[in-house]
Amino acid sequence: MIKLDPSFMGKVIKPGRYTGNELNIVRKDPATTLASFALAFPDVYDVGMSNLGLKILYHILNQMSDVAAERVYAPWVDMELVMRQEGIPLYTLENMRPLAEFDVVGFTLQYELSYTNILNMLDLADIPLLASQRSAQHSLVIAGGPCAFNAEPLADFVDFFVLGDGEETIKDVAHAVIEWKRSGKAGGKAEILARVAAIEGVYVPAFYDPIYHADGRMAAVTANHPAAKTPVNKRIVRDLDGAEYPNKPVVPYLDVIHDRVMLELFRGCTRGCRFCQAGVIYRPVRERQPQTLLKLAQELVDNTGYDEISLTSLSSADYSCLNNLVESLIERFKNQGVSVSLPSLRVDSFSIKLAQEVQKVRKSGLTFAPEAGTQRLRDVINKGVTEKNLEEAVGAAFQAGWSTVKLYFMIGLPTETDDDVRGIADIAYKVLDLYKTIKGRRGAKVTVSVSSFVPKPHTAFQWYAQNDMVEIERKQQLLRSLLRDRNISFNWHDVKVSFLEGVFARGDRRLGKVLLSAWQQGAKFDGWSEHFRFDVWQEAFRQSGIDPAFYALRDREHNEVLPWDHLSSGVDKEFLLQEYRAALAGGLTVDCRRGMCGDCGVCSGLGVEVIDWGEGRNDKVTTGDY
Amino acid sequence: MTKLRLEITKGEEIRYISHLDYARTMERALRRSKMPVAYSEGFNPHMKMSFASALSVGVTSEAEYMEVELSKPVSAEKVFAALAHQLPPTIAIKRVKEVVGKQKALMAMVNLAVYKIVMPWHGDQMEYVAKDAVSRFNRTETVLYVKENPKGNREIDIKKYIAEAVEVVVGPKGAELSMVVWITPQGSVKPSEVLKVLVEDFAFPGSFEAALIKRSGLYVQIDHERLSPMEM
Numbered sequence: 001m002i003k004l005d006p007s008f009m010g011k012v013i014k015p016g017r018y019t020g021n022e023l024n025i026v027r028k029d030p031a032t033t034l035a036s037f038a039l040a041f042p043d044v045y046d047v048g049m050s051n052l053g054l055k056i057l058y059h060i061l062n063q064m065s066d067v068a069a070e071r072v073y074a075p076w077v078d079m080e081l082v083m084r085q086e087g088i089p090l091y092t093l094e095n096m097r098p099l100a101e102f103d104v105v106g107f108t109l110q111y112e113l114s115y116t117n118i119l120n121m122l123d124l125a126d127i128p129l130l131a132s133q134r135s136a137q138h139s140l141v142i143a144g145g146p147c148a149f150n151a152e153p154l155a156d157f158v159d160f161f162v163l164g165d166g167e168e169t170i171k172d173v174a175h176a177v178i179e180w181k182r183s184g185k186a187g188g189k190a191e192i193l194a195r196v197a198a199i200e201g202v203y204v205p206a207f208y209d210p211i212y213h214a215d216g217r218m219a220a221v222t223a224n225h226p227a228a229k230t231p232v233n234k235r236i237v238r239d240l241d242g243a244e245y246p247n248k249p250v251v252p253y254l255d256v257i258h259d260r261v262m263l264e265l266f267r268g269c270t271r272g273c274r275f276c277q278a279g280v281i282y283r284p285v286r287e288r289q290p291q292t293l294l295k296l297a298q299e300l301v302d303n304t305g306y307d308e309i310s311l312t313s314l315s316s317a318d319y320s321c322l323n324n325l326v327e328s329l330i331e332r333f334k335n336q337g338v339s340v341s342l343p344s345l346r347v348d349s350f351s352i353k354l355a356q357e358v359q360k361v362r363k364s365g366l367t368f369a370p371e372a373g374t375q376r377l378r379d380v381i382n383k384g385v386t387e388k389n390l391e392e393a394v395g396a397a398f399q400a401g402w403s404t405v406k407l408y409f410m411i412g413l414p415t416e417t418d419d420d421v422r423g424i425a426d427i428a429y430k431v432l433d434l435y436k437t438i439k440g441r442r443g444a445k446v447t448v449s450v451s452s453f454v455p456k457p458h459t460a461f462q463w464y465a466q467n468d469m470v471e472i473e474r475k476q477q478l479l480r481s482l483l484r485d486r487n488i489s490f491n492w493h494d495v496k497v498s499f500l501e502g503v504f505a506r507g508d509r510r511l512g513k514v515l516l517s518a519w520q521q522g523a524k525f526d527g528w529s530e531h532f533r534f535d536v537w538q539e540a541f542r543q544s545g546i547d548p549a550f551y552a553l554r555d556r557e558h559n560e561v562l563p564w565d566h567l568s569s570g571v572d573k574e575f576l577l578q579e580y581r582a583a584l585a586g587g588l589t590v591d592c593r594r595g596m597c598g599d600c601g602v603c604s605g606l607g608v609e610v611i612d613w614g615e616g617r618n619d620k621v622t623t624g625d626y
Numbered sequence: 627m628t629k630l631r632l633e634i635t636k637g638e639e640i641r642y643i644s645h646l647d648y649a650r651t652m653e654r655a656l657r658r659s660k661m662p663v664a665y666s667e668g669f670n671p672h673m674k675m676s677f678a679s680a681l682s683v684g685v686t687s688e689a690e691y692m693e694v695e696l697s698k699p700v701s702a703e704k705v706f707a708a709l710a711h712q713l714p715p716t717i718a719i720k721r722v723k724e725v726v727g728k729q730k731a732l733m734a735m736v737n738l739a740v741y742k743i744v745m746p747w748h749g750d751q752m753e754y755v756a757k758d759a760v761s762r763f764n765r766t767e768t769v770l771y772v773k774e775n776p777k778g779n780r781e782i783d784i785k786k787y788i789a790e791a792v793e794v795v796v797g798p799k800g801a802e803l804s805m806v807v808w809i810t811p812q813g814s815v816k817p818s819e820v821l822k823v824l825v826e827d828f829a830f831p832g833s834f835e836a837a838l839i840k841r842s843g844l845y846v847q848i849d850h851e852r853l854s855p856m857e858m
Contacts, residue, residue, distance in 0.1 A: 010684055010835045015642035019643075021715075253650075255646070303658070305656070305657040307653075
C-alpha cells in the first residue's frame with residue numbers, strides 16, 4: 001500500500017486528487033477477489049471523475065463478487081514530479097495499490113490528445129509500454145471508448161480494445177481473465193489474448209498485420225490468428241432500459257467538472273450530422289423508460305446528495321418523453337433542493353420553453369450550435385437547423401429574459417467558402433439586432449465559439465482532407481476582422497492542436513513510434529494549452545520519418561483501404577460514402593429515429609433496433625421532424 | 627425556525643481537502659439525511675448553513691462546528707441519528723444541540739483555537755533543541771511574520787495571536803506541540819505559520835512541511851472561562 005507523506009503532499013496543488021476515500025467507493029480485499037481491474041482515465045482527476053463510461057464499468061465490475069475495480073487518474077505534473085522523486089509508483093485510489101499489481105489496466109479513450117498520458121501513466125506504473133514487452137506476468141493493458149474505433153495509433157501499446165457499449169463486454173473479459181488465472185495462466189499471454197479475441201466487440205491488434213502500398217497508403221489489414229474476426233463488430237446493449245446503471249456513484253470531495261447526478265436518458269443519436277462520430281458509433285438510439293429514469297434519479301439523489309440532475313445524452317432534447325420526464329422530476333425534487341438541467345439545447349423554441357422550466361432561477365447564458373454560417377453549408381453537414389429556427393430560438397430566449405447567448409460553429413468543413421465563414425459573423429450580428437428589436441435596446445452579449453473541423457473516422461467526412469493550418473488561421477483572421485463589436489466575444493482553437501488531433505484521429509499503426517518518441521521528449525497533457533508543445537511533436541515526426549500531412553491533409557480515394565476498416569461500428573462504409581456524396585450535393589437525410597430508415601446497416605447488421613418510447617414512433621413517418 | 631449546532635470532525639483521510647470541499651460534503655450529507663433543511667430565497671437557493679472557522683488544507687480536526695437551519699422542527703437526537711448514518715467514514719458527528727434564543731453567529735462567537743502538532747522524529751538532539759526553540763519563542767515579545775497573499779504581503783506580529791505559551795513534549799513519534807491561538811475580527815495566525823517561524827527563526831528541529839496538524843478545540847473564551855460552542 002502506497003503511503004503519502006505530508007512533507008510532499010503539502011507541495012502539490014489540490015492534493016485531494018490523490019487521496020481517495022470518497023463517498024461510495026468500493027474497497028475490496030485483493031485477497032478475496034479473482035480478478036482486479038484498474039480503471040484509468042488519462043487526464044487529471046477533476047476531468048476523469050466526470051466520465052460516465054468509467055462510472056458504469058466501475059459499478060458493473062464491482063457488482064461481481066469476485067472482481068474488484070479501482071480508479072486511477074493521471075497525476076498533474078507537480079504530483080508526477082513528487083512521485084518520480086520519491087519513487088512512488090502510480091496507484092489506485094481505493095486501496096492505494098500499485099497499478100502493476102492489477103490483472104487488467106483499462107484506459108478510456110475520449111480524446112486523441114490524451115494518448116501521451118497513457119504512455120506516461122504506464123511508465124509511472126512501471127509497466128512496460130509496448131504490448132510486445134509484456135508477458136503473462138504483467139498487467140493486461142486494454143482500452144475502450146470512442147477513440148477505440150480507430151485503435152491503430154495505440155496498437156503497439158494496448159493488448160486489446162473493446163469496441164462499443166462496454167456493459168456486457170467487460171463482464172465477458174472479467175470471466176475470461178478469471179478462467180485463465182484459474183488455469184495457472186496456462187498458455188501464457190497468447191492464450192488470454194486468444195480467449196478474449198473470441199468475445200464480441202474485442203479487438204486484439206497483435207492478431208492483425210497491416211500491409212502498405214509503396215506510396216504509404218494502406219493495402220490491407222490481414223488476420224494472422226484463427227481467433228481474429230474480420231471485421232471486429234462493436235458490442236451493443238440491446239435493452240438499455242434493463243441495463244445496469246451506476247445508482248451509487250463515487251461522490252468526489254473536490255469540485256470536479258461535472259459534479260452532479262448524470263442521468264443517461266438514451267444512447268445514440270441519429271440526427272445524422274455528417275461531421276459527428278458519436279452519431280455513428282453509438283447507433284441506434286435506445287431510450288430508457290421514463291419510470292426507469294425517475295426511479296434511478298431518486299436512487300442517485302438518495303445515494304449522493306447532489307443538488308442537480310443533469311439529463312445527459314448526445315441530444316437530450318430529443319428524448320421522446322422529455323416534457324413528462326422534466327415535469328415529473330421537477331415536481332418530485334423541488335422540495336428536496338434538487339434542480340434539473342439540460343446540457344444541450346436544440347435550436348428551437350421548444351427547447352427554450354424547456355430551458356425556462358428547468359432553469360427557472362438561473363439566467364446564465366444559453367448555448368446553441370448552428371455549426372455553420374450559411375444554410376448551404378448547414379445542409380452539407382446535415383445539420384437540420386434553419387435561420388428561422390435559430391431566430392425563433394434566440395428570440396424566445398431573449399423574450400424569456402436571457403441576454404447572453406453562446407453560439408458554436410466549425411470552420412474548415414467540406415465545400416466551405418469565405419461566404420460561409422462570413423455567414424458566422426452575420427449570424428452573430430443578427431442575434432445582436434434581434435435583441436434590440438425585441439427589447440428596444442442594446443444589451444445582448446454574444447459569444448462566438450469557433451472550432452476547427454477535424455474529420456473523424458467512421459463519419460461521412462472520413463475521406464476529406466482537413467484544412468491545413470495556414471488556411472484555418474486565415475479563416476480565423478477573417479472572422480476576427482469581422483467580429484469587432486464589443487458585445488461579441490470570439491473564441492477559436494489553436495490550429496496546431498486541431499492538426500495533431502486530425503493526424504491521430506485518422507492515423508495508422510505507424511504513428512505508434514511517433515507517439516513514443518514525442519512522449520520520450522516530454523509530451524504529455526497535450527490537450528492542455530500550457531503543456532502542448534508542437535515543436536516536440538514536429539521533432540518526433542521528423543525522427544520517425546513520418547509526414548503528418550499524409551494522415552490529416554490528404555483527400556482519400558473512396559476505394560482506399562482505411563486504417564479502421566476492420567473495426568466496425570455496424571454502419572456500412574457504403575452508407576457513409578452515400579452520405580458524403582449527399583453532402584457534396586447539399587442533400588438532406590432525415591433522422592431515422594422517427595423518420596424514414598436510411599438503411600445505414602446497424603440494425604440489420606447487428607440485430608438491434610431503435611427504441612423510442614414516444615407515440616407514433618412505429619408509424620415510420622417519412623418526413624423529418626425538424 | 628429551528629437552528630441546530632453540530633460538533634463534527636475532519637478525519638485523517640480527508641486531511642487534504644479544502645474548507646469549501648468540506649462544506650460541500652456536509653451539505654450533501656444533510657441532503658441525503660432527508661432532514662428538512664432550510665434554503666435561502668432568491669435566484670440561486672442555497673442551504674442555510676454556516677461554519678465557525680475555516681480549516682486549512684492539510685489540517686485535521688476533532689472540533690468543527692457548524693449550524694444549520696431547518697424549515698420544520700426536528701429534535702437534535704433525530705438529526706444526529708439521520709446524519710450519523712449519512713456521513714462518510716471520514717467525518718464523525720459528536721454532538722448536536724438546538725440553538726435556543728438569540729445568539730451571535732458561530733463565526734463571531736468563536737475566538738480561540740487549540741492545535742496539536744506532531745513534528746516527526748528528527749535526531750537524538752530533538753528534545754533539547756525543540757524545548758530550547760519553544761522557550762525562546764515564548765520569551766520573545768514580538769515575532770514578526772510576513773503573511774503572503776496574492777493581493778499583497780502583510781506583516782503581522784504573531785505573538786499578538788498567541789493566547790498561551792506554546793508547549794512541547796517529545797515522545798517516541800517526535801515532538802508534540804500545543805498551540806492556543808486567538809481568532810479575532812482582525813484575523814488570526816495559522817498553526818502552520820507559527821510552525822514555520824519556529825523552524826526558520828528559532829531553529830526548531832525538523833521540516834515544517836512534514837508536520838501533522840490537528841485542531842483539537844475551538845472555544846469561546848470570555849474572561850477566564852473557556853466554553854465549547856456546544857455549551858453556549
